[in-house]
Amino acid sequence: MPTIPTASVSPRILLSIDYEPWFAFIRRYDAITASQARQDLDGGYSRLAVDGILELLRDVKASFYLVGEIAEWYPEVPQKIVAAGHELGLHCQIHRPLLSVSELEKDIHASRSWREQFNVRGYRAPMVGISEDAYPLLRDAGLTYSSSIYARPGTLLQKGGIWELPVSTTRIFGQTEMSLVAPRDFSLSLLFNGEMPYGSSFTIGMMNDIVFRLLERDLKRGLSPVIILHPYELVRPQNFLSRTIPDLLRHPELLPFVFDKSKFLKKLLQRFPVAPLGVYLDEVLSLQEAAHA
Numbered sequence: 001m002p003t004i005p006t007a008s009v010s011p012r013i014l015l016s017i018d019y020e021p022w023f024a025f026i027r028r029y030d031a032i033t034a035s036q037a038r039q040d041l042d043g044g045y046s047r048l049a050v051d052g053i054l055e056l057l058r059d060v061k062a063s064f065y066l067v068g069e070i071a072e073w074y075p076e077v078p079q080k081i082v083a084a085g086h087e088l089g090l091h092c093q094i095h096r097p098l099l100s101v102s103e104l105e106k107d108i109h110a111s112r113s114w115r116e117q118f119n120v121r122g123y124r125a126p127m128v129g130i131s132e133d134a135y136p137l138l139r140d141a142g143l144t145y146s147s148s149i150y151a152r153p154g155t156l157l158q159k160g161g162i163w164e165l166p167v168s169t170t171r172i173f174g175q176t177e178m179s180l181v182a183p184r185d186f187s188l189s190l191l192f193n194g195e196m197p198y199g200s201s202f203t204i205g206m207m208n209d210i211v212f213r214l215l216e217r218d219l220k221r222g223l224s225p226v227i228i229l230h231p232y233e234l235v236r237p238q239n240f241l242s243r244t245i246p247d248l249l250r251h252p253e254l255l256p257f258v259f260d261k262s263k264f265l266k267k268l269l270q271r272f273p274v275a276p277l278g279v280y281l282d283e284v285l286s287l288q289e290a291a292h293a
């Protein structure tokens with residue numbers, strides 16, 4: 001497995017926030033495509049939540065992978081993120097699965113103006129689902145790295161001219177390493193192969209104490225785990241539970257996404273060093289370059 005030379009890079013938590021409307025995790029709303037209807041449904045949440053999240057983070061910097069429709073509705077959101085010193089990345093333009101390369105191509109094109117305005121270079125695929133064919137598209141769009149598969153911390157891959165810095169997993173049983181070919185999403189095959197995606201906010205919602213211990217363990221090993229949180233897990237949307245209950249009853253697997261994770265984040269910020277993915281990647285690459293010089 002390609003690994004990062006950990007000895008020379010100081011370990012930290014690579015914190016990412018997939019900045020998306022509160023309803024993005026409920027797949028029922030994927031069918032609504034009109035921007036105005038989606039903005040009405042968001043109801044100003046995405047405009048307000050950013051302040052609360054920036055306040056939670058205080059001086060700590062993180063990566064925000066933004067859903068571009070939010071930049072269209074509220075241009076102040078990406079501005080505030082960048083002004084506070086955080087990294088701004090691309091999640092997608094409109095939130096839905098983007099495994100199809102032609103759909104992804106259209107979506108990437110739609111985000112061009114704000115990506116260029118803010119020099120965006122990082123990408124997180126919706127649902128952490130990407131195909132191998134997507135990487136050259138990302139490269140052609142001027143992006144330099146992606147964090148769109150699940151794999152163990154310390155993994156850094158080169159795919160189609162793009163660096164892939166995966167969201168973290170831990171081995172719970174077995175020894176056989178599954179291939180690192182994309183897609184490598186939160187799937188039953190990953191779990192049956194003995195790998196648990198603990199950097200997923202699903203897992204954080206299910207067992208935040210265990211995730212906390214895994215983070216501590218991996219930092220001690222000199223590794224820098226990548227984790228994902230969402231705005232609605234940190235700043236509560238109005239009537240969140242009553243608006244999501246019909247979906248939760250039909251899809252109980254969505255429940256961990258409605259749990260409040262602000263306490264988890266506060267504890268994390270108190271205990272561990274935290275950095276954006278792009279900053280960490282630059283450090284690793286410059287060390288690799290120096291080693292080969």
Ligand SMILES: [Zn+2]
Pocket residue numbers: 018020024091095126127
């Ligand atoms: Zn998402």
